[in-house]
Amino acid sequence: MSVVEATPVVRKTVLNAVHRQMGAKMVEFNGWDMPVEYPASIGCGIVAEHMAVRTGVGIFDVSHMGDIRLAGREALAAVQHISMNDASRLAVGQAQYSALLYPQGTFVDDVIVHRLGEDEYLLVINAGTREKDFNWVRDNTRQFDCKVEHLSDDFTQIAIQGPKGVNVLQKLTDADLSAVKFYWVTRGTVCGLKNILMGRTGYTAEDGFEIYIPPDEETSARVWHEILAAGKEFGAVPCGLGARNTLRLEGKLPLYGHEISDTINVWEAGLDRFCKMEKPEFVGRAALEKAKAEGVKRTLVGLEMIDRGIARDGYKVLDEGGREIGYVTSGSPAPFLKKNIALAYVPPAQAAVGTMVKVDIRGQGVKAQVIPTPFYKRPKKAAKSE
Amino acid sequence: MPYPTDRKYTKEHEWITADGMIGITHHAQGSLGDIVFVELPKVGTEITIGKSFGTVESVKAVSDLYAPVSGTVTGVNEALATAPEQVNKDAHGAWMVKIKVKDPSEMNALLSAPDYDKFVSEEAAH
Numbered sequence: 197m198s199v200v201e202a203t204p205v206v207r208k209t210v211l212n213a214v215h216r217q218m219g220a221k222m223v224e225f226n227g228w229d230m231p232v233e234y235p236a237s238i239g240c241g242i243v244a245e246h247m248a249v250r251t252g253v254g255i256f257d258v259s260h261m262g263d264i265r266l267a268g269r270e271a272l273a274a275v276q277h278i279s280m281n282d283a284s285r286l287a288v289g290q291a292q293y294s295a296l297l298y299p300q301g302t303f304v305d306d307v308i309v310h311r312l313g314e315d316e317y318l319l320v321i322n323a324g325t326r327e328k329d330f331n332w333v334r335d336n337t338r339q340f341d342c343k344v345e346h347l348s349d350d351f352t353q354i355a356i357q358g359p360k361g362v363n364v365l366q367k368l369t370d371a372d373l374s375a376v377k378f379y380w381v382t383r384g385t386v387c388g389l390k391n392i393l394m395g396r397t398g399y400t401a402e403d404g405f406e407i408y409i410p411p412d413e414e415t416s417a418r419v420w421h422e423i424l425a426a427g428k429e430f431g432a433v434p435c436g437l438g439a440r441n442t443l444r445l446e447g448k449l450p451l452y453g454h455e456i457s458d459t460i461n462v463w464e465a466g467l468d469r470f471c472k473m474e475k476p477e478f479v480g481r482a483a484l485e486k487a488k489a490e491g492v493k494r495t496l497v498g499l500e501m502i503d504r505g506i507a508r509d510g511y512k513v514l515d516e517g518g519r520e521i522g523y524v525t526s527g528s529p530a531p532f533l534k535k536n537i538a539l540a541y542v543p544p545a546q547a548a549v550g551t552m553v554k555v556d557i558r559g560q561g562v563k564a565q566v567i568p569t570p571f572y573k574r575p576k577k578a579a580k581s582e
Numbered sequence: 583m584p585y586p587t588d589r590k591y592t593k594e595h596e597w598i599t600a601d602g603m604i605g606i607t608h609h610a611q612g613s614l615g616d617i618v619f620v621e622l623p624k625v626g627t628e629i630t631i632g633k634s635f636g637t638v639e640s641v642k643a644v645s646d647l648y649a650p651v652s653g654t655v656t657g658v659n660e661a662l663a664t665a666p667e668q669v670n671k672d673a674h675g676a677w678m679v680k681i682k683v684k685d686p687s688e689m690n691a692l693l694s695a696p697d698y699d700k701f702v703s704e705e706a707a708h
Binding site: 242 | 613
């Protein structure tokens with residue numbers, strides 16, 4: 197008999213009961229029953245949660261994210277083969293944004309590659325692509341002396357995001373977080389749990405941490421509540437996927453199935469700086485070399501709505517004359533920027549900042565303009581004055 | 583949340599007063615979340631029972647507004663264009679359009695406040 201991978205109806209993180217208890221509005225996201233927002237009665241809602249992350253701190257259950265560990269003598273060679281960024285530049289304890297590509301130069305998924313040890317790497321992958329990613333990584337690393345493990349269900353992953361995120365987590369750990377730079381990791385005791393992995397990473401275009409704790413329900417719930425309690429003095433609120441989406445959109449962080457997919461290549465998505473063509477070999481490289489020489493037919497741009505209206509995922513983009521030229525990949529009101537923004541694929545000829553276009557909103561061509569991205573960039577920390 | 587008894591309700595979560603003011607219910611604003619945009623018809627527009635006459639958008643989603651009864655739009659709450667969050671703050675006060683009801687007997691088929699309350703609690707139990 198053959199092993200058939202059953203598709204479970206809907207998956208839950210171990211914090212599911214906690215979210216429901218807190219009154220979260222739940223939605224299905226990529227096969228997961230997840231909180232989209234918490235209730236206004238506890239100071240939440242997408243806008244409030246979004247603002248908390250921009251100005252203070254917000255706490256997210258991101259346990260639906262997957263994890264793949266590669267370890268062994270040839271782990272680096274394996275990671276180099278399957279990812280587009282240059283993992284040889286990573287020191288132990290450092291992380292980088294990267295992507296797994298098909299031979300066509302399109303996306304299997306985008307990932308964060310963490311170098312945990314001399315010959316040990318952890319890839320953090322998307323929820324909706326867990327099985328696909330793991331199978332793809334396993335199949336494409338068989339020639340290397342390297343063990344590949346699927347650890348997606350081994351952690352409860354909690355994100356503590358916002359300028360005050362560091363202050364909140366510092367109250368709960370013995371590790372010196374001020375020594376951890378953005379996109380670096382450390383280990384330490386967190387809420388009494390020893391040797392917990394903490395990465396200064398996130399998906400909110402803000403400073404913050406993601407921690408990886410044991411996945412049992414009791415421990416996960418305890419830590420979740422302890423983080424919220426520790427964050428109280430900084431205005432911490434629990435945040436759902438709604439705010440996670442608007443936060444990442446303001447920062448132009450791609451979402452799989454929207455800005456990147458198995459039919460969109462690296463150059464179209466504008467992720468050039470994470471793709472190291474100076475690496476002699478990786479899956480997708482040859483196709484990308486060819487695609488670069490040919491030039492792209494579409495490119496990802498940021499739009500701001502000029503007239504009243506909100507561009508939504510999948511809406512058509514029109515030129516000023518009303519001819520269809522592209523489509524919106526993600527669109528929403530931007531709670532911090534207080535304008536309606538969108539990411540869209542359009543031909544390079546219409547991609548220059550300042551170009552006027554229209555978005556087809558229920559049959560009406562609503563005026564929009566190409567504007568610089570990312571829409572939001574977090575303020576650089578002011579130099580310490582003595 | 584006690585639903586005001588001076589009006590009727592639909593299963594699509596709109597309310598309508600005897601003199602033809604239409605809005606959405608407290609329950610509806612709660613499930614939509616932060617309302618950021620309301621698109622309403624112009625004065626003079628004919629609206630048809632059960633058909634969409636406008637849209638209300640939260641950060642996350644677009645929802646249609648359905649006409650509880652047929653009629654002609656005689657007034658539009660222009661304040662919602664710049665302050666759509668009023669719908670979250672006071673759903674039963676933030677009217678959207680006012681209509682001249684075409685056939686008052688259509689009102690009879692709508693839900694009373696207690697019936698709507700019951701409908702919402704049953705829906706939540708699912």
